[in-house]
Amino acid sequence: MSKPIIALDFSSRQDTLAFLEQFNQEKLFVKVGMELFYAEGAGLIEAIKAQGHDVFLDLKCHDIPNTVQRAMANLARSGVDMVNVHAAGGQRMMAAAKEGLIQGSAAGHQPQLIAVTQLTSTSEAEMQRDQLLRVPLLESVVHYASSTFAAGLDGVVCSAHEARAIGEATKSNFLRVTPGIRPAHFAAGDQRRIMTPQQARANGSTHIVVGRPITTAPDPLSAYHQILTEWSV
Numbered sequence: 001m002s003k004p005i006i007a008l009d010f011s012s013r014q015d016t017l018a019f020l021e022q023f024n025q026e027k028l029f030v031k032v033g034m035e036l037f038y039a040e041g042a043g044l045i046e047a048i049k050a051q052g053h054d055v056f057l058d059l060k061c062h063d064i065p066n067t068v069q070r071a072m073a074n075l076a077r078s079g080v081d082m083v084n085v086h087a088a089g090g091q092r093m094m095a096a097a098k099e100g101l102i103q104g105s106a107a108g109h110q111p112q113l114i115a116v117t118q119l120t121s122t123s124e125a126e127m128q129r130d131q132l133l134r135v136p137l138l139e140s141v142v143h144y145a146s147s148t149f150a151a152g153l154d155g156v157v158c159s160a161h162e163a164r165a166i167g168e169a170t171k172s173n174f175l176r177v178t179p180g181i182r183p184a185h186f187a188a189g190d191q192r193r194i195m196t197p198q199q200a201r202a203n204g205s206t207h208i209v210v211g212r213p214i215t216t217a218p219d220p221l222s223a224y225h226q227i228l229t230e231w232s233v
């Protein structure tokens with residue numbers, strides 16, 4: 001069973017390291033997203049890796065194939081364990097992203113590459129209105145997952161609601177990394193397609209991503225362990 005991925009959505013190195021200190025050197029799988037990376041850059045990734053944690057660098061690249069390929073080659077050199085792109089960039093862009101990772105990892109370890117399907121903050125009605133799509137959200141997510149699979153990536157980011165259908169449309173080892181995780185009674189906030197850790201597990205998620213339910217908890221260490229237990233049972 002994978003470790004829950006903790007979203008380190010902080011604005012500074014100081015806040016991030018103070019948060020990590022509470023985990024008493026337990027090895028974690030953490031996610032660094034735009035907020036923290038734009039503030040602190042690659043130096044902080046190095047510091048987190050030096051503490052022995054696995055790092056998902058979530059920059060959601062979405063650009064022309066050549067640009068994404070070259071960006072991915074640079075990200076591969078940073079030593080992170082997982083990176084992502086938007087599937088909406090297309091199969092050619094995703095294949096180029098993978099090629100960039102292969103080029104950048106020539107001497108070492110290659111990060112896993114996953115693609116965002118429909119953001120977990122998007123409802124079906126919003127997707128249909130904002131993207132002028134006339135299909136159910138599940139169909140769009142499974143379509144993006146199939147095209148991600150065809151491009152040779154390791155998996156997708158989706159909500160736990162779609163995880164089972166994606167497993168059936170691809171392969172059981174195709175990653176289904178699911179944010180939008182909310183323990184019972186925790187506010188959804190801006191998320192729209194949510195599930196509890198236990199529901200996510202039952203519905204075919206291979207990984208869960210959890211931010212505010214841990215980072216804003218009065219006791220983050222115990223919130224993390226509670227989620228870990230719920231996810232692993």
Ligand SMILES: O=C(O)c1cc(=O)[nH]c(=O)n1[C@@H]1O[C@H](COP(=O)(O)O)[C@@H](O)[C@H]1O
Nearest residue numbers: 007033058119120157179180209210211212
């Ligand atoms: O790529 C992501 O990680 C991501 C994709 C997505 O569809 N939805 C989503 O919430 N995320 C990220 O997952 C984290 C969820 O945080 P919380 O809503 O605080 O648990 C945030 O860091 C988001 O940037």
